[in-house]
Amino acid sequence: MYRYDQFDETIVRERVAEFRGQVERRLAGDLSEEEFKPLRLMNGLYLQLHAYMLRVAIPYGTLSSTQLRRLAHIARKYDKGYGHFTTRQNIQFNWPALVDVPDILSDLADVEMHAIQTSGNCIRNVTSDPYAGAAAGEVDDPRIWSEVIRQWSSLHPEFSFLPRKFKIAVTASEEDRAAIKVHDIGLKLYRNETGERGFEVLVGGGLGRTPYIAETVRKFLPEKRLLSYLEAILRVYNRHGRRDNKYKARIKILVAADIVDFRRQVEEEWSKSDRDRLDAPLHELLRIRRCFAPPGFEALSDESSSLIDARRQSRAFDRWVATNIQPHKQAGYAIVNVSLKPIGKPPGDISADQMDAVAELGERYSFDEVRATHEQNLVLPHVKKDDLYSLWQALDAAGLATANIGLVSDIIACPGLDYCDLANARSIPIAQQIAERFADPEEAAGIGELKIKISGCINACGHHHAGHIGILGVDKKGEEFYQITLGGSGAQDASIGAIAGRAFSSNELVGAVDRLIGHYKNNREKGERFLDVYRRLGPETFKEALYADATTD
Amino acid sequence: MPTLRLTETGIAIDDRRHGEEITLAEWREGVRPEAGRFELSVPNTENIEALADVIRQFAAIILEFPTFQDGRAYSQARILRERLNFQGEIRARGAVLCDQALFMVRAGFDALDIGNGDPDGFKRAIAAYSVFYQPAADKSVPVRDLRAARRVAA
Numbered sequence: 001m002y003r004y005d006q007f008d009e010t011i012v013r014e015r016v017a018e019f020r021g022q023v024e025r026r027l028a029g030d031l032s033e034e035e036f037k038p039l040r041l042m043n044g045l046y047l048q049l050h051a052y053m054l055r056v057a058i059p060y061g062t063l064s065s066t067q068l069r070r071l072a073h074i075a076r077k078y079d080k081g082y083g084h085f086t087t088r089q090n091i092q093f094n095w096p097a098l099v100d101v102p103d104i105l106s107d108l109a110d111v112e113m114h115a116i117q118t119s120g121n122c123i124r125n126v127t128s129d130p131y132a133g134a135a136a137g138e139v140d141d142p143r144i145w146s147e148v149i150r151q152w153s154s155l156h157p158e159f160s161f162l163p164r165k166f167k168i169a170v171t172a173s174e175e176d177r178a179a180i181k182v183h184d185i186g187l188k189l190y191r192n193e194t195g196e197r198g199f200e201v202l203v204g205g206g207l208g209r210t211p212y213i214a215e216t217v218r219k220f221l222p223e224k225r226l227l228s229y230l231e232a233i234l235r236v237y238n239r240h241g242r243r244d245n246k247y248k249a250r251i252k253i254l255v256a257a258d259i260v261d262f263r264r265q266v267e268e269e270w271s272k273s274d275r276d277r278l279d280a281p282l283h284e285l286l287r288i289r290r291c292f293a294p295p296g297f298e299a300l301s302d303e304s305s306s307l308i309d310a311r312r313q314s315r316a317f318d319r320w321v322a323t324n325i326q327p328h329k330q331a332g333y334a335i336v337n338v339s340l341k342p343i344g345k346p347p348g349d350i351s352a353d354q355m356d357a358v359a360e361l362g363e364r365y366s367f368d369e370v371r372a373t374h375e376q377n378l379v380l381p382h383v384k385k386d387d388l389y390s391l392w393q394a395l396d397a398a399g400l401a402t403a404n405i406g407l408v409s410d411i412i413a414c415p416g417l418d419y420c421d422l423a424n425a426r427s428i429p430i431a432q433q434i435a436e437r438f439a440d441p442e443e444a445a446g447i448g449e450l451k452i453k454i455s456g457c458i459n460a461c462g463h464h465h466a467g468h469i470g471i472l473g474v475d476k477k478g479e480e481f482y483q484i485t486l487g488g489s490g491a492q493d494a495s496i497g498a499i500a501g502r503a504f505s506s507n508e509l510v511g512a513v514d515r516l517i518g519h520y521k522n523n524r525e526k527g528e529r530f531l532d533v534y535r536r537l538g539p540e541t542f543k544e545a546l547y548a549d550a551t552t553d
Numbered sequence: 554m555p556t557l558r559l560t561e562t563g564i565a566i567d568d569r570r571h572g573e574e575i576t577l578a579e580w581r582e583g584v585r586p587e588a589g590r591f592e593l594s595v596p597n598t599e600n601i602e603a604l605a606d607v608i609r610q611f612a613a614i615i616l617e618f619p620t621f622q623d624g625r626a627y628s629q630a631r632i633l634r635e636r637l638n639f640q641g642e643i644r645a646r647g648a649v650l651c652d653q654a655l656f657m658v659r660a661g662f663d664a665l666d667i668g669n670g671d672p673d674g675f676k677r678a679i680a681a682y683s684v685f686y687q688p689a690a691d692k693s694v695p696v697r698d699l700r701a702a703r704r705v706a707a
Contacts, residue, residue, distance in 0.1 A: 007684050007696040018681045022652070038621065039652055121622065151686040151696070157659035158631055158689065161624025238628050239600075272636065277688055283704075284697040 001064055001369065002147045002291040004112040011154065012109045015116055019043050020102035027099060042122070042160075044115030045101055049421045054093045054101060055118040056108060060128035060146035060170070061089030061372040065359040068370050070111040072355035078104050083355065085340060085348040087412055087463060088167070089127050089372040090118055094419060122160045123153035123234070127169045129177045130373040133292060134381040136329040139191050141292045142172040145199075145226060148280050148288060152227050159234045163241035164249035166234070167206075174492065179374055181205045181214045181494035182466055184251045185233060189223065198222045203233060203262070204255030207460035211496045212252040215259050217266060224285075228278040232270035236262065295367035295382055300332025304385035317392050319441055320403040325388065334385050336366070338378040338395060339402040339410065343439045346428045347413045348376035357398035365391050375412055377405065407444045408452060408517070409435035412463055416456030416473065417480070423456035425473025425480035430454055430509060437510045447517055449529045451489070466490035468531045469516060470497040471509070482509050486516070486542055487534045500543050512546055519545035556644065557665045557675050559658060564679070566672050571612035571642065580607060594646070597625040605637050613664070614639065618647035627660040634661035634690035651678040661690030 004012070019039070026036040037047075044055040056071070063071075071091055075083045078100045079093040086092055096104060108114055118125055128146045129135070149168055153159070159166070169178040172189035180186025186202035199221045205214030221229050233251075242248045255262050311318040326335040338358060341347050350358075358378055362370040365387050366380035373379060383391060395401040404410045411434060414420065416427030431454055438444045453467030464470030470485035481503040488497030504512050519542055520530045534542060558565050572590040577599060593608065594615035595601060601608075608614055614633060616626035626645065633639040644664035645657050651674040654665060658679055667675055688695045694702075 005700065007699060010684050011682065011686070011696075014682045018678075021677070035650075121624075154686050155656075155682070156687055157656040157691075158624075158627045160656055161622055161627065161653070235628050239625055243623060243625075274635065281697060281701070283701050287700065 001062055002059075002143070002288065008112070008151075009109070012112070012114045012116075015043075015114060015155075016102060016105045016109050019105060023098060023102050038120070040101075041120040042117070043101075043105065044118035045096075045098075046119060048094070048419055049417075050419070051095050052098055052101070053419070054096045054104060054115060055086070056091050056093070056113060056115050057118045057125040058089050058091060058113075058372050059150045060126055060132070060143050061130050061374075062132075062143060063362075063370045063372065064111075065363040065368050065370065067111045067113055068355050068359040068362065070107060070113070072352040072359070074104055074107060075352040075355065082349055082351045084346070084415070085350065085372050085376045085378070087374050087376060087414075087461065088125065089130070089374055090125060091372070094415075116154055119165075120160070121162045121164050121166075123156060123162075123166045123168065126150055126153070127167070127178055127183075127374060129171045129173060130371040130379045131177060131326065131335055131381065132172070132371075133294065134328055134330075134333075134335050135173060135175070135177075136327060137174060138172045138329075139189055139197060140172050141289075142170045142178075142189060143292050144285070144289050145172075145187070145189065145223070146170045147291070148226065148285070149230070152230070152280070158231075159238060162234070162238055163243045164246065164251075166237070166251065168230075176490075176492035176494070177373075179463075179466065179490035179494075181492075182207055182211075182463070182490050183214065185230070186214050187226075192220050196222065199226060201229065201233075204252040204259075205494075206250050206252040207463055207465045208250065209247050209458050209460070210253070211460070211465040212256055213494050213496060214252075215255055217255075217259075217263050224279055224282075225275060227280055228273050228275040229266075229270055231278055232266050232273055235269055236265045240265070294330075295369075297330045297333060297382070298384070300330075300384065300386075302331035302385075304332065304388075307385045307388055310389035314389075316396075316401075316403070316441075317389060319445060320392055320401055321388065323403045323407060323445065324405045328382065330382070332385055334383050334388060336380040336383045336388070336391065337373075337405040338380065338400050339404050340377050340400075341404055341410050341435065342399060342402045343404075343409060343435045344432050347411050347431050350378075354398050354400055357394070357400065361391060361394055375410065377410070403441055404444060406449045406451070408438045408447050408450045409444060411435060411452045411454060412467070413454040414456050414461035416454075416462075420456060420461075422459055423473060424458075424475040425456050425482065426506075427454045427456040427462055427473060430471060430473075430482065430506065433506075433510050434513055437514065447521070447530070449531075450517070451531075452513070453488075463490060464488070465496045466494070467497060468529075468534070469513060474503055476503065480506055482506065484512060484516075484546065486539060487531065489531060493531075498539055500539070500546055502547070515545050515548060516542060554666045554668065555672070557654075557667050557672060558642075559663045559679075564676055566667075574615065575611075577604075577607075586610065592644075595629065597623065597629065599629070601629040601632050602636065608633065608637065608639055608641075611641060613642035613644055615644045615646050616662070618645060618649060618653075621648040621650050621653055623648075627656060630657070630661040631690045651675045654678045655681060659685065659689040659691045659693070 169183040202214035371379040413427040413431040417423040455462035456473040485497030590612040592613040
């Protein structure tokens with residue numbers, strides 16, 4: 001993991017002191033809420049429906065056990081004993097008091113954390129592959145470049161007042177677990193024909209009101225030129241992005257208006273830039289790389305007889321292994337997904353005690369590392385197969401052994417009308433209803449991979465456009481209704497879902513999802529996921545099934 | 554208008570001007586400084602790079618912040634300093650708030666029209682950080698080079 005040196009620590013401490021001063025000015029009445037708003041937003045502090053919400057950055061989703069324990073401490077001391085993992089690998093606390101926020105930031109700084117740029121029209125916390133350094137098939141650890149971007153983008157003097165927020169995601173694998181095609185910039189590290197490492201640079205993806213899949217602006221960028229190229233993109237955006245309409249201000253609108261011209265402008269800007277001065281020097285790259293050296297794996301046989309025995313003996317454990325475990329690049333190890341989607345609970349929520357439990361298990365079984373995923377779950381990235389059964393028992397005791405990763409109840413949902421003052425409709429209760437309908441693990445496993453994503457309004461924080469089944473809350477004369485989109489994906493086969501037709505009331509929604517799944521099961525061929533069948537058959541038969549006996553208005 | 558100026562010797566507040574202000578629109582209409590020192594004000598929608606030959610004739614360039622959220626002038630200032638090597642004054646005008654002052658200074662501004670702003674607040678804000686990650690248009694040494702220097706010294 002990356003560890004702060006004196007310079008990183010100085011910057012974060014100075015930020016805490018600066019914000020403490022700003023809060024004091026606000027509390028003393030020297031700053032109005034209007035004046036204070038941009039300052040608190042630079043520190044991840046939102047004013048929500050009922051209270052302030054603090055969003056804490058987890059750079060590229062990587063946490064140590066010490067850091068996770070500190071988040072538990074913050075949840076207990078300053079909040080209501082829980083936190084909420086977001087779709088951008090961050091964590092939110094929903095009930096902090098303004099007067100406490102400087103102390104919270106100071107507590108975070110003690111463990112090398114902060115809330116810088118988790119909101120505002122700036123470069124947001126960079127996200128990456130939650131299996132970084134653990135999955136096979138990576139050309140390098142994407143966290144090295146994620147950390148380079150974190151430092152470069154922190155308190156950037158030119159790019160802190162962009163037309164709109166700006167999100168960068170990095171992956172180093174053909175399998176896209178970071179949803180790079182729905183980010184303002186998606187970076188895919190790979191090797192070209194000559195074996196040189198570089199980035200495919202995708203720009204202009206995004207969800208929200210006008211969803212777009214990112215376009216490739218440069219097919220191959222030598223990796224050492226990353227920062228100068230990012231500066232060129234950001235400068236073109238800062239100068240030419242629309243500022244007259246908040247809903248047309250994201251870079252995707254600029255790119256979609258004329259991709260050829262956009263590419264020309266970026267290349268022209270880049271050609272004039274002082275690259276050797278802007279790009280990260282080799283000594284710095286080597287310093288950061290050393291932080292991400294692989295942990296001390298043991299030389300093990302890939303087959304674990306204790307794992308095989310335990311799977312035979314426990315049906316529940318066997319099911320959990322089948323859904324929540326992914327192959328590791330190191331023989332004898334596994335990647336463990338910890339579901340934060342227990343049936344009937346708000347997706348992504350975790351109690352302080354559970355945070356402590358995961359921290360303890362990360363320390364004991366996973367080289368002190370925990371990851372947050374954009375699907376609002378956690379990952380223990382480096383677990384010995386021999387340890388899986390003990391780990392599962394401990395997770396189960398903490399209520400964290402739900403075996404549903406990638407299945408129908410592993411739902412992404414935004415906070416919705418329960419918390420958010422932008423929402424038209426509630427999201428969490430809908431997620432809960434669907435999860436409860438498919439609570440039978442055998443049935444859910446039989447359905448296979450199915451990504452349901454729920455947004456409480458058109459801003460699409462629940463990524464409904466990228467759901468195999470997407471659900472969007474809409475307001476119809478003061479009543480909550482839900483529109484269904486079909487066929488979206490945020491992975492390497494990214495696509496934007498298409499609206500199926502008339503919206504459903506909350507009472508009708510579970511039945512509607514049920515009919516879609518039934519139609520899929522009736523038509524699937526061996527190995528096909530819901531999305532595969534939808535793409536093979538096309539939308540019409542799914543629409544027929546969806547509206548077969550619906551009583552919509 | 555009180556102006557906060559950063560100089561080699563520190564921060565000063567005065568209301569000095571470098572002669573008469575000419576807007577870019579006036580310049581384009583043919584207005585020319587007769588002699589001596591003048592200031593040019595440039596809208597933030599302007600491609601400053603295309604003005605390379607114009608700016609050299611002025612002692613100060615005034616860049617605009619219509620609102621504090623509109624950050625286009627940060628790019629203009631960096632291009633002026635880093636690409637066009639402009640050595641005169643670059644002054645920020647408009648929504649110039651103390652909490653953005655350090656970004657302005659790092660982007661290459663060396664004068665801020667602070668209006669009714671509290672000069673001490675601005676001074677505090679400009680001194681709030683002692684180290685910076687990224688190279689920009691100011692004279693600070695980025696953290697990565699400080700790290701390298703420390704290793705060499707060790």
